[in-house]
Amino acid sequence: MRVTILGLGEAGRIYGQDLAKAGNEVVGFDVRDVAPLEGITTAGSIPDAVAGSDLVLSFTTAAGAAAAADAAAGHLADGAVFADLNAASPARKVDVASRLGQTRFADVAVLAPVARAGARTPVLVSGSGAERYLELLGPLGGEIEVVSATVGDASSRKLIRSVFMKALATSVLESLAAARIAGCEEWARGQIVGEMGSNAEALVERLVTGTYQHAERRLHEMEDTASYLEELGAHADMTRGSIAWLDGVRTGSRR
16 A cells, blocks of 8 residues: 655654555655655655555644645545544534545544554544545554544544543643642642542543532632632633633523
């Protein structure tokens, strides 16, 4: 199989080298000058890079995805799959797909850091090229879930997941930063780890039902928390976000 990698940043390099190690011919392109990469032949342009490839993997960043698709359009082999693995909105994925005409398109949502498992990183896939993407990359052994034939469905799920994952990350950072100032960072870290180590399903249910049952009490607690963080000189952005949510639950404007 011939594979093109558009964008040779960390994720693109890792995917490309994993695919080369698996016996595939890999061609890469990047708008920047990049050092030679083992297993990846560098092309001088996107048309040259995609010509004759069975699979094109776009890692250009969301901002560059449309331009990459424009440059590739008209130069793709019959039956090729153009897969956009950039983190982007469903609307942006639809726009990128529209630039490629009848080319089979795969909207790929990457669900974990690529550095962890390389080309075997768990992904969601949707679009006209989803099943073919699974056929081509499934033998590598990664977890590939085909969502639907509709472009944007995979990215939609990823962004909904990001609400939780990114908010969790920033909440953890906010808590640890305040704990550092207060002199109890290790204790706070232990509390966080302890909660995450408990039964996940039960924890989520407790968070959901408990918030609706005790919104007013929790609202007052978080208001006091925000005041304390201000006294410490710590950031309280996530805490204030919690206050807004809890107030909405209390008044019935959020469900």
